[in-house]
Amino acid sequence: MANNKYAIINTQLNQTNATLVEQLNGRQGDNGRIVYFSLRDGNLPHNISNQNISIIVKDAAGKIKIISTVKDIISSVGGLFSMVIPGELYQAAGDVEEAFIQVSDENNVVISSVPITFTVIANNIILTSNASKDYIDSINELFEQINSRIDPVNQQLTAATQTGEALGQTLINYQKSISDNAVITLPNLDTNLSSSSYLKKTGVLVDNYGAVGDGNADDTQAIQKAIDENPNARVMLTQGKTYNISQTIKVNRNIVFDGQMASINLIANADFVFDFSVSGSTIRNVWIKKNNGVVASGVKISGNANILDNVQSRNCIWNTFIYAVDAKESHFSRIRVDNDTSNFTGSVFTFEHSINNTITSSFFGYCDTGILINDVAASTGHYTEGLMISDTTIVYANTAVDIQHGTAINITNSILDFCANFGVKLHAGQMFTLSNTWIALKNDNAVAIGVSDTNDIRFNEYLISNNMIVGDATKATQQAFNLPGIAIRVIATGNILKFINGGTIFSKNGSIGDNLIPNGNAITGYAKFTTNTYYPTNKAANAFKIKSSIIELIASSLGSDNVLMAVGNVDSSGKITLTSYYSNNITLGTIDQTAGSVSVVASDGNYTKMQLVTKVYPYDHLETK
Known part of the structure; x- marks a missing residue:
């Protein structure tokens, strides 16, 4: 010892x-x-x-x-x-x-x-093998004695009640004695060790059902059997192994599927790798892969309150990696997927008529679409409603988030980087919120937040605040916004637009204010109250471009008393009238009635410290004041 x-x-x-x-x-x-x-x-x-x-x-x-x-x-x-x-x-x-x-x-x-x-x-003197049996038998004998004493009681009700109470107390005392002396009862391996509470605690290895995990054998049937025969259990893979499957693994009962960072590898065409048509299940800690040339999607999720956590895939091309249809109140976290690093195809998430789901702490991209919310309604008529995307990075996507039809879609504290065409693309729905998020664009004509079809816009209510929107200084046609539809309300405030034009926001019942545009054209369109501040580096051309509004313009050169103050209006035909009421070394320049723009001129030709502030008041706002 x-x-x-x-x-x-x-x-x-x-x-x-x-x-x-x-x-x-x-x-x-x-x-x-x-x-x-x-x-x-x-x-x-x-x-x-x-x-x-x-x-x-x-x-x-x-x-x-x-x-x-x-x-x-x-x-x-x-x-x-x-x-x-x-x-x-x-x-x-x-x-x-x-x-x-x-x-x-x-x-x-x-x-x-x-x-x-x-x-x-070994101790050849002490008999041990029968000790446990005799000890367990003594428990059985006690219950037989109790039963033998209870049987006659059925003939005499009064005596039976008294005897039953006495025997009940005897049993309680006996059980207490067992507990006090820390004596254990060995479980029946066919019952206790297969109970759901025990299996949730210790788990079931698919290896025990015939799975090999050597990257060669087909383990489909063994994994399916482990899931089917252990409802409410924790079904586990062995860390470091690769389990080949040739068919979709179907989960229609509540389980925790814990991959322990082993790999599931699909070797033949299939609809999905996993099909979770159940509520309250979890899939976590697993790599999902497929052979080159195999056509499939990753994980299908339906039902309520499911969890996907720490699910990863690299260098595979999926139709869509996670397909959520009729998914409700489910949570997706730590999803790490590089879909197609060469051609940017497929999507990572696809949602159809799903309600109140969350995506958080994830990193994915190299795809056509990072998150696709389809324009597909359920039989009840509802589309996808309530999706919270937070602390998530989407990189190298043609479109980071594509909202074909969705309500209450919220993106916050996230990064949408190297977006080829769109950061967020909108088509139909209402109440889109974007805040505290970085969007960077890549290609010519790319748009950070905009509609997919200017001739068919069915999206209302945008709240876009405190975001950093960055373009490519060599791409003159990129826009922060392309929202020309008649939205019920648009609020765009506190955004910083760098190396990018403001673009268009059209709304009679909203506000566009306190957006910093250091080196690009201002935001254009109708607004209830608009304030634009930006700092031109070369010339102060296109200080604003707005229609049917009263305009106030203030231009100043920081660190000096050079200033210009002007007021005017743009009538319903787009004609601009602007009059300077105070000027010191900064004057009004050309008014281009065709382009609908105004420029200002500094007498010393120095625009490096030029600041322009424009305030716009639509007629309808003033008339109802």
């Missing part, structure tokens, strides 16, 4: 090597041994507050033993505790076949499983 009082269990050791726990070594017949444990995360103590600890053993005879009673918590923060080891662990002589210490949280989710080993020394 070791001299150290505590057996040190390190949760961070290589899981393929078992820790020798000398404090557990003993002889056949040993019973009631108290073993002290120190649970550590590397060099630091493991805090065991609100955690459950079990020792699970397959002994030298292949019998399963489970101990889950902690005798004493010596220090929760220090990871120190003791357990009473019953004689059942010392029945079969020899090294244990397999053993591990398992730590789980208060919801019975396994946090860590540390392989251990120890030895039981």
Whole structure:
């Protein structure tokens, strides 16, 4: 036996090597041994507050033993505790076949499983193999005695009541005695070890159902069988393996599919790799791949409250990687997908008539469309409603987010980078919100936020605030906005537009204000109240371009008293009238009635510190004031 009082269990050791726990070594017949444990995360103590600890053993005879009673918590923060080891662990002589210490949280989710080993020394004098049987039989005998005493009671109701109460108390006392003495009852392997609560805690390996995971064998049937035969369980792959499948894996029951960062590889054409037509299920920690030339989509999700977490794919070309149809209140997090790094095809997410879902903490791209919200209605007539996209990066997409038909779509704290054609493309729906997001454009004529068809615009209500929209200084035709439709309300405030033209926003019931446009044309269109501020680097051409409005213009040169103040209007035909009422070294320039633009001129030719502020008041706003 070791001299150290505590057996040190390190949760961070290589899981393929078992820790020798000398404090557990003993002889056949040993019973009631108290073993002290120190649970550590590397060099630091493991805090065991609100955690459950079990020792699970397959002994030298292949019998399963489970101990889950902690005798004493010596220090929760220090990871120190003791357990009473019953004689059942010392029945079969020899090294244990397999053993591990398992730590789980208060919801019975396994946090860590540390392989251990120890030895039981033979003792030919003490009879051990029947001790457990006799001990268990004594429990059965007690229940038989109780039943034999209850049978006559059926003939005499009064006596039966008294006897039943007495026997009930006897049973309670007996069960309490078992608990107080930390005596364990060995489970029936055909029932307890296959219960849903136990399987949620420990998991089911697909390897035990015939899956090989060598990247060659077809493991489709084995994985499907593991899922079908273990409802409400945690179905697991083995880390580091690649499991080939040739058909869609269908999940129509509540499970947690934990890939443990192993790979599922599709080797033949199929509709999907996974089809989750269920509510309340989880797929997590898995790589999803397919062979070159195989045509398929990744994961289909239907139902309520499903979770996809840490699902990844690289260098595959999917029709769509995640297809959510009739998905409600589901959560997608840590999705990492590079779809087609050469040709930018396919989509990463596709939604159809789905409600109140979230995408967060994800990174994906190299595709035609990052997130596609289709113009497809359910039989009830509803389209996709309620999608929150946050803390997500979409890179190298022709269109980062394509809203063909959607309501209450919210993008916040995200990055839409290197968008070839559109950052966000809109067609039909209402209430689109974009805030605290970076959008960078790539190609000529690209638009950060705009409609897909200027002749068929059915989108109302935009709230676009506090975003950074960046163009390419060499591409003169890029626009921040292309929203020419008659929207119910557009609010665009606090945005910074760099190396890009403002573009068009058309709305009679909204506001465009406090947008900084350092080196591009101003935003044009109708607005309830518009303020544009920008700093031209070469000339102050196209200071504003607005129709049917009263205009106030202030131009100044920072660091000097050079200033221009002018007021005027643009009538309904587009004719501009503008009069200067104060001027000092800055004057009105050309008014181009055809282009509908105005320029200003600095007498010293210095525009590096020029600041232009335009305020626009539509007639209808003033008339109703």
